[in-house]
Amino acid sequence: MKQFLKPAVAALVFAAPSFAFATEYDIDAAHSSAQFAVKHMMVSNVRGSFSKVTGTANIDEKDITKSTIEASIDATTFNTNDTARDEHMRGPEFFDTAKYPALTFKSTKVVKAGKNLKVSGELTMHGVTKPVVLDVEGFTTESKDPWGNFKRGGTATTKINRKDFGLSWNKVLETGGVAVGEEVSITIDLQLTKKQAPAQTSTDTK
Numbered sequence: 001m002k003q004f005l006k007p008a009v010a011a012l013v014f015a016a017p018s019f020a021f022a023t024e025y026d027i028d029a030a031h032s033s034a035q036f037a038v039k040h041m042m043v044s045n046v047r048g049s050f051s052k053v054t055g056t057a058n059i060d061e062k063d064i065t066k067s068t069i070e071a072s073i074d075a076t077t078f079n080t081n082d083t084a085r086d087e088h089m090r091g092p093e094f095f096d097t098a099k100y101p102a103l104t105f106k107s108t109k110v111v112k113a114g115k116n117l118k119v120s121g122e123l124t125m126h127g128v129t130k131p132v133v134l135d136v137e138g139f140t141t142e143s144k145d146p147w148g149n150f151k152r153g154g155t156a157t158t159k160i161n162r163k164d165f166g167l168s169w170n171k172v173l174e175t176g177g178v179a180v181g182e183e184v185s186i187t188i189d190l191q192l193t194k195k196q197a198p199a200q201t202s203t204d205t206k
Contacts, residue, residue: 022058025152025192027071029054034073034188038162039181048080048089050103057192059139059152065110069119071188073103093169100127105134119156125165134158139192150194157187 032053040046055071075097078089090097107121108131117136122129138154145151161182162168170180 021062022060022067024195025057025059026195027053027055027057028151028191028193031191032189034186036187037185039183046080048078048086050074051077051079053188053190055105057139057190059192064117065112067107067110069105069107069121071105071190073105075101075103094167095126100125105132123160123165126167128165130160130164132158132160134188138190142194151191152194153189153191155187155189157185159183159185 029052034050034053035047036049037045037047050073052074053071054074055069057069058067060066075095076090078086078095078097080086080089089095092099103123103125105121105123107119109120111118111120113135116138119134119136121132121134123132134156135158136154136156138152140152140154142150142152162184163182
């Protein structure tokens with residue numbers, strides 16, 4: 001019986017999921033943000049940001065391709081430094097934040113791309129879910145802040161067509177073209193904080 005159990009146990013160890021070697025991090029909302037740029041009036045880019053990004057990342061140091069990340073962007077924090085435009089963008093003709101208060105991303109695949117990564121996943125925005133690929137620079141080597149927290153960071157970029165997510169509002173210009181471009185460039189800057197192991201409680205009853 002023992003001779004049978006030994007190879008069986010060994011098989012289970014080697015078949016154990018890779019997340020056993022992963023380190024879990026929280027996205028530091030105070031030091032993370034999402035920015036975007038879209039063509040306006042066919043002549044220049046308008047840039048804006050979302051100031052609250054939350055989520056978790058599991059980074060596998062033994063095999064980075066087995067890492068995962070989930071992120072949520074608070075759509076109500078939309079800001080282009082123009083109050084009237086921001087209110088319009090939060091309304092039903094664009095993000096409709098009253099109905100869809102968050103944008104979410106959940107990774108499905110990670111592959112190496114030289115020194116960087118390509119992270120495929122599902123982006124949900126305005127109630128629509130579509131596959132996207134993020135080009136990720138990082139994640140950086142872990143460092144310790146003055147308060148004893150372990151940090152690392154990364155920058156993700158991608159481009160999407162806003163119409164794919166139901167954001168189709170526009171106006172035709174008299175001179176030709178439209179008021180708002182369809183292609184949106186997105187940059188997400190992330191700072192991650194390593195999750196601390198819970199403090200062990202003593203079981204000594206002496």
